[in-house]
Amino acid sequence: MIDIVRLPTAQAPATDEQVQLPRNVEAEAAFLGAILIDNRVNEDLPVRLEPDHFFEPVHGRVYQQILTLLDRNMVVTPVTLKPFFEADEAMKALGGPAYLAQLTGSGAGLIGAKDMAAQIYDLALLRELIGVGRGLVDRAMDTSESVDPKSQIEEAETALYKVAGGESEMGSVKSFSQAALEVIKNAERALQSGGHFSGVTTGLTALNGKTGGLQKSDLLILAGRPGMGKTALATNIAFNAAQRWRRDEEDGIVPEKNMGAKTAFFSLEMSADQLATRIMVEQSGISAHALRMGKINREEFQNLSRASQDLQTLPLYIDDTPGLTIAGLRTRARRLQRRHGIGLIIVDYLQLLQGSGKGGDNRVQEISEISRGLKTLAKELNVPVLALSQLSRAVEQRDDKHPQLSDLRESGSIEQDADIVLFVFREEYYVLGREPKRPRDTDAQEVFDAHKRWELEELAPVANRAEVIVAKQRHGSTGTVELKFEANITRFSDLADESYAGIM
Template sequence: MAQTDLLVRPDDSPTASGDEGQIMPANVEAEALFLGAVLIDNKVVEELNTALRPEHFYEPVHQRIYERALKLLDRNSVATPVTLKPYFDSDEALKQLGGTTYLAQLTANGQGLLASGKLAEQIYDLALLRELVHVGRTLVEGALDTSEEVAPMDKISQAEADLYRVAEGATGGSEALDFRSAALGALKLVEAAINSGGRFSGKTTGLDTINDKTSGLHNSDLVILAGRPAMGKTSLATNIAFNAASRLMEDIKLGIDPSESPGAATAFFSLEMSADQLATRILAERAEISSEKLRSGKLSREEFQRLSFASQELNELPLYIDDTPALTIGALRTRARRLKRRHDIGLIIVDYLQLLQGSGRANDNRVNEISEISRGLKTLAKELNLPVIALSQLSRAVEQREDKRPQLSDLRESGSIEQDADMVWFIYRAEYYHNAIKPDTPDETSSEEVRMKYADWEARHLELVNRATLIVAKQRHGSTGNVPLLFQSEITKFTSPELRGGYEDYE
């Protein structure tokens, strides 16, 4: 019996035909030739340039054959008709194709060895077309639904998400991940940590003390960075965005593959500050010139040269700023997918969470709306497989306490923020609160008590000046605690101090 004759059984396949009898895009003959090549020479799998997975095959039997072959190869065994036979003796679908003799028939024609790469590409491309057909049908069915409960913008957002998955080749994205794949992913994280000298395995923040505490920023994580006004939330977020983008740019120039770099192309959604204001901050930090001087234009010739050099140096910085105001969570996710597709971003920062809007259905209840937004950000992190840092305001309860250090209960408007977050960071600067209680500067007529009071304040001020603490209040992957930082307010720059002792006593 001819090989192709064995493969044609569209009436039995659940995905064989579409509406009105239309045949789905597929080439079962190409699948058979490719499988034959794999069973003749297992090295075919190692040499593939296409990320071919079992679910990309149209014929269910072929899916199972390829999946079992991969498992054998992963155990350093060989995949041949003989080694596969015990796994398919009771396969009812294979019996319709001639039983286990079909496995031997796959290798009878070795033509697939001549173009195994091209065959894999065609199988993969046809799988994407089938997924696209599915997305199109779902979109049409959704568009025809005119019931009152339907939100058109939600349909558009879902359609774009589905198209994004197709564009990324994630035809099996909704399928459960087998433990083998999950374990390989975990081992890659461990390998990345080893390669970094045992310090961190995720995306870099550019700040050693934070990297040491958190092992970097991990894909699919939602990080909440919260603090009261004037603590430096936006400054820290801007520093992290610049550091990650700058590291990627430097590594690419050194010839390092972007996938091996701890840096990341970064999308910064600024709902509060304009793009030019953020750019001014980054230039001020890089050129080490105060933002106040930049705004006033009172620069020396040497400072202007430093600014020009910094501007030229950052021309190719993979940092993308979106300052569209009043974004909905759906619109932000749409824009993020677009940036991922066009620029392969690896980090998203949102400044700040409370300025985002919900879908409109929860607007009558702010707590529900914030819950929808925090869930949407966590979903975005998982969907695009990258870390998302969302800045958040804190309630005024902090100001009413003698101890001004933030707590999880201070997160404003919704406990779901804490629930959805993988990490919660609080930025705290004792210097700010200490300056608020500064006594009058003594003069010649001041009493000894006044002089002593000012001297005590000044001594404490010298201990706190330019010091900041990042409080890791929640971390799914590790311990909580304090992370010491230095903050140069003139140029809005955070750096890591050189520590001789531990972190716990750091203010």
């Protein structure tokens, strides 16, 4: 029989005896008995049952020990469990280790073990939900001036999201064995990827090789001065990750081993149409300028149509809501993960997000709040979050235009909160700004010679080349990755291995 919450009437206040948390101790005992009779019961459960899901603490400890022995490939019976509970005071109150044998007495749990597991799980969630509700009511009753209702709503939503995902308080602590198992899974994923990276692919072999891909729960900052191509690189990564997800899924690869990710792109600067245009230009190979001006031929139009059809099934979701707050972004990201199972979030760009407003006019504090919020979001959803960021104008005052960590605009907390900081740099941008006078037919030979010398000595070595500078990386080394950049279609790609040049 399931005990449920009995709500008091308006006339009589509730007593401790009247309000009981949802539980079914008999179902817990029957389920444990089923496992002790047949260990295979635990292999195919409809839910991920944890020891903390059990209402009776003794049952939770018994289940924990069962999981430990099963991990060691041992047969679990009342006999093999007995040594672990001989000194357990709560077990003594139930009759000592003999209680383990009593659990297997009827064998009734074997008939509906899966249903019992689901019920134990659901009742645990209801208890967590009651805890969230009580906390929400208690905080809402506080009417002091320091209370911020919006932050309370955000906290309540976060708690509810965790309950909905079955994570809540009971899932916040991992044993070392669980953490070590995740490490092994990541190593196996990297081994089987073929590209020797364990995270979500960027679609760029050189960048994957340097960072190991985009890792779960990481906050990555992609920064650069205007004109460097940071949005182009972000859209390239978004497309490549989503395309790899679709390809691996079509090949029958299970989600845990899929090297791509369903991607959410929060575009606070460009509209969804502009972003889609960029991606279609990248994939069709048509010049963005020609597309805007309508200067495309029939063949190019057919290429554009094919790219459009191919992109329709891409698991890439664009949110172009302007003026988003960090709380609003987190709400939308949670909703997208619930509905679509997104595995990568991209934000373009960080400085266009708004904080809670509690910092007043202090923009540095607001940016700090936003960067912390993005890192919290990455950990909460267990996905990589790639956020674009501006750089200060200090870069332009130096002879060497390569960006540094100190150039991150408005807050040092961006550098502190980020797991990886990437800078996009194109020397070509600055070389083009130093272009000498373009020669005309009437110009003297010196003008032609000067322009030709500039093309050969300055422009040619850096043309169509970009650098992604890994300025900070918690998981590995820093350094620079060289990429090819086609400005007319805003596409980054790996540089061809020059060692093969001239080989047919």
